[in-house]
Amino acid sequence: MLQTSTILLAIAPLSALAQWDISTNFTFTLYPFDAGDSCEGGGQGGITLTTETIPRHETCIDIEEIFGGNERMGFLNDTFSERVTYPNYVDVDKLPPPGxxxxxxxxxxxxxxxxxxxxxxxxxxxxxxxxxxxxxxxGRWVLDTYGGNNDCQRDDVIEFPWYETSCQTGETGRCEFVPHSIKSIKLRPFFHYDFGDCQTWAKYGAAATLVPRVSAAIVTTMAFFLFL
Incomplete structure (x- = not known):
């Protein structure tokens, strides 16, 4: 049985990511299904989170934990970085933040x-x-929504398909609907050579024809050392 793994990551794409101008941000607002036309108001009302940070790998946002707490700002750790081992020549301080x-x-x-x-x-x-x-x-971020759990896992994708966006929006943003309550949201960096064309709003899982590839920054450019 596979119990743990150590990953040696090639960091060329991450180095490129560190060069990006992060003077822009990604913002999302959630509304209950009976909010009427509120969503069309350009993010007015509802519950809103914004970030300027492009994570090093991927970060999972537990909706209830973030919006149900008392804090209005904070740092959320990457959900992948703890499993990555970098070569000795890598200056980790120059990489994007792990979260x-x-x-x-x-x-x-x-x-x-x-x-x-x-x-x-x-x-x-x-x-x-x-x-x-x-x-x-x-865009510079990829956002995925999950309805089956609060830890960004693709469980029960028939009942809870996940949705993804990675394209830049217009000035008024974009409003979308999913067939279940959003429990968690994943943010990760966008690499064109990995994802191909960006997705305006794509459905994956149940009855989906598109299957997103696991990031080349994480898989195709790394060596896996697996301990059984």
Whole structure:
């Protein structure tokens, strides 16, 4: 039985990530399913989280833990970094942070876990080399939503398919609906050569025709040393 693994990671894509200008951010707002047209208001109302941080690998946001707590800001650790071993020549301090700094920017935190938080608004506006943002172009973050659990695991994908976005949005963001309450959200960096074209809003799991590849930054560029 496989019990643990140590991963030696090639860091070329992470080094490139560290060079990006992170003066932009990723913001999402959740609404209960009966919120009416609130989502179309560009993130007004609801419960909102924003981050400027592009995580080193991937970070899982437990919706109830974050919005049900008393903190309005903090640092959330990567859910993958503890399993990565870097070569000795790597200056880890120069890599992107192993997690994200997050801020709750909504006026109030009215989170009730009994509600069906199945409506999400999000905004990703990234300045390119010419200082402009363009809707539909590759973003810097990938966001995945999960309804089956609070730890970003793909359990019971028939009943709880997961959804993904990785493209830049327009100035007013984008509003989407899922068929279940969103329990957790994963943020990870976008690498074009790994994902291909960005996804405006894609469904995976039940009846899905697209199957996302595991990040090349994590798999195809690393060697696995498995201890049985």
């Amino acid at each position: 994200i700094e997050w801020y709750i920017t909504s006026d109030s935190i009215d989170y009730d876990p009994a509600k069906n938080w199945s409506v999400i608004w999000f905004e990703q506006r990234n300045q390119s080399s010419d200082g402009k943002s363009e809707e539909g172009k590759d």
